[in-house]
Amino acid sequence: MSERASRALAEMPEDLSNLEVTFTHFLPKGTVGLDALRRIGSGYLRDYTLTAERFLPEIAMPPDLASLIEDIARNDRGVIMTMGKGGVGKTSVAAAIAVALAERGSKVILTTTDPAAHVAHAVTKGIPNLTITRIDPELEVRHYADDILGKAGQRMDAAALRLLEEDLRSPCTEEIAVFRAFARTVDQGKDAFVVLDTAPTGHTILLLDAAEAYHREVMRANGDMPESVRELLPRLRDGNYTRVLIVTLPESTPVHEAERLQEDLVRAGIKPYAWIINQSILASGTRDPVLREHGAYENTYIDLVQQKLASHTALIPWMSLEHGGG
Template identity: 25%
Template sequence: MSAREAQGSGTRVIMFMGKGGVGKTTVAAASAILAAESGQRVVVTSTDPAHSLGDVLGRRIGSVPVQVTPGCHAQQLNGRDRLEESWAEVGGWVRRAFGWAGLDDLEAQELMLLPGLEELFALAEVTSLVDSGRFDTVIVDCAPTAETLRLLTLPEVLGFYLDRFEQQRPLRRAVSETVRRLGDLPIADAQIAGATRRLADELSGVRRLLSADTTSVRLVMTPERVVIAETRRTHTALGLHGYATDAVVVNRLLPEHVSDDFTARWRSAQLERLDEVREGFGGVDTLIAEMSPIEPIGAGTLAEMARVLYDGREPTAVLGTSQPMSVVTGADGPELHLPLPNADRGEVDVWAGDGEIHLTVGAHRRNLLLPDALHGRSVVGASLSDGTLVIRFDADVDAERDDGDA
């Protein structure tokens, strides 16, 4: 299973996500340094292609973790080596197939690297940090929100297609000789199938690690209406894909004692937004970082920032609760409960069939395999209430109806 048996060891993973420019990297670095002060072995690692973690820490870092303070290491992830190792055989076959189709080698090499693959395999390096046993806590400074959401869904989506690839092997063997007679199209042989299986297993390991009980997301935002709205959508998307959020961080709140009317009015507007955050992210803790008169760079300044931010809380504790998908017994039959915090009813669409639930929430989509307890049952209705999607199933197995809509 890897990733220390899906975190059976209890290794803590905390992922800091947020819109570009909200101070996500600074908050992640500060959290790591404060956690190390309590005696934990901590590494803060960045998948953000902006490579700003070293700038925040005030020192040069690379792809190998280096100690920045006692107990705290830092690393700037680069997924290219892992990508080339894991994708080499499959990518080589794809390149040959593109060449057969008439593309020159340079074009084929460009097309075979699917968008996001390099970043995804940078994220896969987090499993290596957990497996190493060197650290009690792994803190991840993620790429900006939209890109990270895409990366978090890639293991599941690619795993889905790789599984289908495996299931079609007998058919491919049957037709391969016929295809060869028609031309020299490269056929995916057993070696490619084995490489595909290893790739699928690696992606599954990422998925298990990031959805484990000891992994949680912290959403960083500034107290601005547009940023808060995007963060709420992110919160919903994370719930859709089964990722737990345990805290939101409101960064760069203007300090209480301000000297002029303009700044005082600005702070007043920020406080109104802060109330919206506290009301709109139920079940998770709200952490507040005031704007500093000096730029928070270097271990000492970051540690002080973190002490104010956490205000006596342990940075690596689970700071809030997020309910997982569950099956419960309803009045008329079994129900599947799926948390969708901040989702609007008009954005939710549900369809069931072939042992799967197909969900759409705004621009985000997910296919869920039904738990064994619900196999053979039909959806009879769905509703969204208090941030939880409730999908109701017929009490009898193999009922006639086979779909539902919310």
């Protein structure tokens, strides 16, 4: 943990490193609430000579990620979507699931809707049965525009085509193109596992809103829509076809933001299959008394997820190695 923190500080952009910096001690019970802020402001430093045993877990621990993958693998196909706020480890979790399924012999496609994500960096190259792709907005816009212009060119004159080309340069063209690519990706779940690392929460909700809007249009007009688009929302709502995994951290803000995400999904008719609690100090087995107290702080949020928020839960211990972002 110390090495990771030192590396982050060393790699800080120059514009940030030139600013005035104030350092505080690690606060095992987080930085949420007035009491925590007062401790930061007062330079509070606790005496951590207490034994680690004082901070033993007080709750039944959730199963590990391998148990969840075992359950998912029984289907042999379908879509697995990792969702959550930025920085909780969606990309790492998606990569771990994809690799585990591929190693079992299943055909797996690992992809992302997040323009900032690099799923390929999170996976060792050359794993049999595993294909890594990404939805590239620029490429999808070109393909979509070429398709529209190709069809329109047969029935429009030059002036009308120029107007259409101008219209296709609008921002909504990218939204439509990316949405259709997303629908095609979900469609591949008919024949393989598609592990989809989504963009942070806000972007994902917009994508789901678009799915609902498109579905209403399909029901109203039933026009020239690809089958993948027509079937998208029903597939996302089908728990046997799509399994949504909410990834979070055992801390106040990530858990409460994930809870709001779940509420948005349920309103859209999509029930999350499981919650994955990532980077748990409590699950790491540390004997350091400071970190053990932080583990005790995690108890509240692990228990909340297990007892009130999730139908299935998996717990991933804090690991010293980083595998991607998300």
